Amino acid sequence: MSRQEMSKPEPLVLDVQDLVVHFELEEETVYAVNGVNLQLKKGEAIGLVGETGAGKTTTALAVLRLVPSPPGVVKSGSIHVNEYDMMKVSVQQLEKIRGQEVSMIFQDPMTSLNPVFTVGEQIAESILIHEDVNREQAMEKAKKMLELVGIPSSRAGEYPHQFSGGMRQRVVIAIALACNPKLLIADEPTTALDVTIQAQVLELMQQLRERCGTALIMITHDLGIVAESCDKVAVMYGGKIVECGTLEEVFHHTKHPYTEGLFNSLPNIRDRKSDLKPIQGQMPDPSILSKGCSFAPRCPYAAKKCEQTPVSEHHFSETHQVLCSAYDEAGFHIVRREGNG
Ligand SMILES: Nc1ncnc2c1ncn2[C@@H]1O[C@H](COP(=O)(O)OP(=O)(O)OP(=O)(O)O)[C@@H](O)[C@H]1O
Ligand SMILES: [Mg+2]
Numbered sequence: 040m041s042r043q044e045m046s047k048p049e050p051l052v053l054d055v056q057d058l059v060v061h062f063e064l065e066e067e068t069v070y071a072v073n074g075v076n077l078q079l080k081k082g083e084a085i086g087l088v089g090e091t092g093a094g095k096t097t098t099a100l101a102v103l104r105l106v107p108s109p110p111g112v113v114k115s116g117s118i119h120v121n122e123y124d125m126m127k128v129s130v131q132q133l134e135k136i137r138g139q140e141v142s143m144i145f146q147d148p149m150t151s152l153n154p155v156f157t158v159g160e161q162i163a164e165s166i167l168i169h170e171d172v173n174r175e176q177a178m179e180k181a182k183k184m185l186e187l188v189g190i191p192s193s194r195a196g197e198y199p200h201q202f203s204g205g206m207r208q209r210v211v212i213a214i215a216l217a218c219n220p221k222l223l224i225a226d227e228p229t230t231a232l233d234v235t236i237q238a239q240v241l242e243l244m245q246q247l248r249e250r251c252g253t254a255l256i257m258i259t260h261d262l263g264i265v266a267e268s269c270d271k272v273a274v275m276y277g278g279k280i281v282e283c284g285t286l287e288e289v290f291h292h293t294k295h296p297y298t299e300g301l302f303n304s305l306p307n308i309r310d311r312k313s314d315l316k317p318i319q320g321q322m323p324d325p326s327i328l329s330k331g332c333s334f335a336p337r338c339p340y341a342a343k344k345c346e347q348t349p350v351s352e353h354h355f356s357e358t359h360q361v362l363c364s365a366y367d368e369a370g371f372h373i374v375r376r377e378g379n380g
Contacts, residue, residue: 159195
């Protein structure tokens with residue numbers, strides 16, 4: 040390998056820069072995503088965590104260009120999935136890109152499955168859109184996919200309601216992975232399933248991902264799932280990623296006061312059932328755009344300037360970034376506020 044090749048950065052599967060998404064309602068504007076940056080390399084898995092309303096799903100929908108519009112408006116930023124500029128691709132291209140480049144799994148499998156078609160037909164349909172095969176060949180591949188997710192291919196002719204919740208989510212995974220996407224976005228994929236089934240479905244996703252080299256964005260409230268299935272973590276708050284880094288960096292060298300709060304509220308981070316517990320105070324009102332740090336009103340370290348001046352970004356390593364005004368060149372310099380936290 041030449042020196043030039045060695046220094047060439049690895050191509051990104053996903054590159055989101057400064058993404059801003061609003062919901063323009065009659066009575067108010069909801070500032071859902073306020074400048075998100077997110078990069079993912081081939082095969083990498085990132086956990087996207089944060090309290091309800093933080094903007095996780097909206098960010099994911101924007102990547103697939105699925106933000107409901109109206110009222111949703113992607114105000115600015117850029118999104119690249121491999122070589123595709125998602126803001127510029129045509130509707131026809133989008134149909135190809137969804138499934139082949141990037142797929143999404145939602146929390147409730149019933150929202151992604153059509154009750155009037157058999158599961159075999161639904162997997163085959165997705166293959167037909169993306170691959171140069173006839174209906175018969177697509178059905179053959181659909182049956183293989185079913186076997187791959189642990190469902191006997193003899194059940195391909197059955198309808199979604201004939202399957203249990205866990206099996207339906209397996210069918211959704213089969214559809215999502217049928218065309219070998221480079222990026223899979225899973226939005227709370229196991230929240231609706233009971234605990235034993237959850238573990239099986241996660242294990243299955245992990246196996247398929249490793250086999251196919253698929254990159255993953257795992258949106259979850261469960262830090263145990265992140266610890267088990269991701270390489271990196273992005274913590275979202277008020278429509279921004281406030282801390283991002285490797286598992287080791289974010290879990291063991293936590294820098295953002297919000298992340299610290301999340302971890303402090305957990306009995307045991309390694310506990311498989313460690314659900315995020317909300318920390319003191321309320322999430323910011325999404326219809327008010329804060330001038331400074333939106334976490335400041337709840338932050339035990341916040342100084343006056345935190346609420347009033349634009350929040351600054353700090354890089355602790357090539358991979359570890361934090362949005363917090365409490366850091367300056369000398370490091371963390373603000374003392375814990377009395378009576379808060
Ligand atoms: N279709 C919509 N119309 C109006 N507001 C919306 C719409 N979808 C999302 N929002 C608002 O955008 C903000 C971000 O929502 P989003 O669903 O992205 O959060 P989230 O982090 O996925 O939360 P959760 O953990 O509950 O799934 C919230 O204030 C939400 O109420
Ligand atoms: Mg969501």
